[in-house]
Amino acid sequence: MKNVVRALRTQADISQAALAEAMGVSRQTINSIETGRYLPSLPLAIALARYFETTVEETFFDA
């Protein structure tokens, strides 16, 4: 599964650390999600999508 979290984050001009703080997770977890090594839980995926004012389907999708 692919995602556009890194693109959304850079568009919003925020750091991984700031996004991690907003999501209540570690910076490493944000990095792992962006590189596709870690697939977040549904609550975290929804929180990420809401943070960037988009949908889960647009943020996470099948390659």
Next chain:
Amino acid sequence: MHDVKATLHTLYVPGVAILIGIAYFVAGLVGDDTRFGVIGLALMTAVAGAWVVLARYSETVKGLMDRKDERIRGIDKDASLFAGWILIVAVIGAFVVQVARGADTSPYAELGAIGGVAYIGAVIVLRLRR
């Protein structure tokens, strides 16, 4: 309130380490082996201190202590599962070796039984909750 909860979570691992150290100390005193008790308490206190210090430098250690990060919690769960499987293999292996030797199977038989009962109990409880 949230900060108090977060602090308690952070103190959980070092707290458990110190409690184990106190158990070693009391066991040493009761068993008339004060040296074991003192060294055990000192060692476990050092482990607790090392966790606190390492948490300042390692995001993974910090995550294992505060339990806030779902990815770290998942890593902890999978690592515990792996360690559990290794323990099960070791206990069953030792049990089989003892049987082959014609020796007493204790404590491996008891440990295996505890593991089996714990697994079945966990499956029943989790099945009722999910």
